[in-house]
Amino acid sequence: MTLKQKSMVLIQNLHFSYPKKPTLFKGLTMNLEKGKVIGLLGKNGAGKSTLMRLMAGLLKPNAGTVVFEGKHSFDRDPDFLDQMIFVSEQISVPEFLKVKDYVGVYRDFYSRFDDVRLENLLAEFQISTEEKISNMSYGQQKKLQLAISLSVGAKLILLDEPTNGLDIPSKSSFKKVVSASLEEDQILVISTHQVQDIEHLIDQVIILDEGKIKLHADLEVLEEEFVFSQSGEMPANAIYGESHVLGARFIAKSMIGISGGSTDLELLFHAVIADKLNGNYLSHPKPQMS
Numbered sequence: 626m627t628l629k630q631k632s633m634v635l636i637q638n639l640h641f642s643y644p645k646k647p648t649l650f651k652g653l654t655m656n657l658e659k660g661k662v663i664g665l666l667g668k669n670g671a672g673k674s675t676l677m678r679l680m681a682g683l684l685k686p687n688a689g690t691v692v693f694e695g696k697h698s699f700d701r702d703p704d705f706l707d708q709m710i711f712v713s714e715q716i717s718v719p720e721f722l723k724v725k726d727y728v729g730v731y732r733d734f735y736s737r738f739d740d741v742r743l744e745n746l747l748a749e750f751q752i753s754t755e756e757k758i759s760n761m762s763y764g765q766q767k768k769l770q771l772a773i774s775l776s777v778g779a780k781l782i783l784l785d786e787p788t789n790g791l792d793i794p795s796k797s798s799f800k801k802v803v804s805a806s807l808e809e810d811q812i813l814v815i816s817t818h819q820v821q822d823i824e825h826l827i828d829q830v831i832i833l834d835e836g837k838i839k840l841h842a843d844l845e846v847l848e849e850e851f852v853f854s855q856s857g858e859m860p861a862n863a864i865y866g867e868s869h870v871l872g873a874r875f876i877a878k879s880m881i882g883i884s885g886g887s888t889d890l891e892l893l894f895h896a897v898i899a900d901k902l903n904g905n906y907l908s909h910p911k912p913q914m915s
């Protein structure tokens with residue numbers, strides 16, 4: 626399959642700023658492939674939610690393009706809207722409705738709505754369709770929104786801070802249902818500060834900083850290229866490391882005979898923000914980055 630066939634979201638030379646605010650994105654370029662779960666990381670105010678809103682077509686680029694399967698997001702074409710769902714961090718669920726009535730709104734809107742999947746997800750999250758939304762806690766409402774987002778049959782699923790407000794068992798359920806629900810022709814983008822909530826779940830990581838994509842990488846490639854490990858003291862060849870009472874956590878360039886664990890997302894994030902490890906570590910060539 627060629628890169629173009631695999632790509633679903635193409636962002637090219639994207640410029641964006643809010644009115645009377647400094648420029649947020651100055652020429653962002655990237656593409657997202659189907660079948661991937663992508664973690665979007667960045668400090669507060671880095672622009673994660675804004676990038677998601679641009680992908681959802683809720684904001685208009687000042688220049689450049691955001692295209693989903695050949696359609697400009699901001700055109701909000703009916704086909705595009707049928708294939709995309711964006712769940713923002715602040716949920717606004719109409720409290721006067723019962724779960725089943727609220728779900729009905731989505732069932733009417735999305736042509737590929739999957740009732741069986743929804744039923745299974747609501748069971749996993751222990752939500753009854755007869756429940757009145759006003760009687761549900763914030764976390765329960767959040768889980769309802771998540772269950773819906775994974776059931777509408779969207780090819781592009783954008784989740785902004787989906788695990789905020791979820792208790793520990795629900796976070797485990799979140800990982801379980803996401804891994805089990807994602808199909809080959811879907812992309813799931815998860816923006817979060819809770820890196821442990823997406824560890825062992827994401828295929829790719831994107832780190833946004835100062836209006837740029839500092840890193841866009843397949844975790845598989847990162848794990849081939851680098852060693853993420855711990856030792857009694859900081860090794861001399863560490864690219865980046867953090868000392869703690871028992872020694873150090875570090876990232877080093879991979880060498881024959883030395884293998885490291887799975888990607889330590891927190892350490893990776895700090896290394897990227899400190900400009901110790903930037904770039905493109907994808908399993909095939911990509912368009913030039915900003």
Ligand SMILES: Nc1ncnc2c1ncn2[C@@H]1O[C@H](COP(=O)(O)OP(=O)(O)OP(=O)(O)O)[C@@H](O)[C@H]1O
Nearest residue numbers: 643644646649667668669670671672673674675676
């Ligand atoms: N509606 C808006 N109008 C004006 N400025 C905005 C608006 N929304 C966000 N911003 C500004 O844009 C920048 C990026 O905000 P955004 O919410 O996209 O960042 P974020 O990475 O999602 O942050 P956080 O991690 O805190 O949620 C911030 O400086 C913010 O103040």
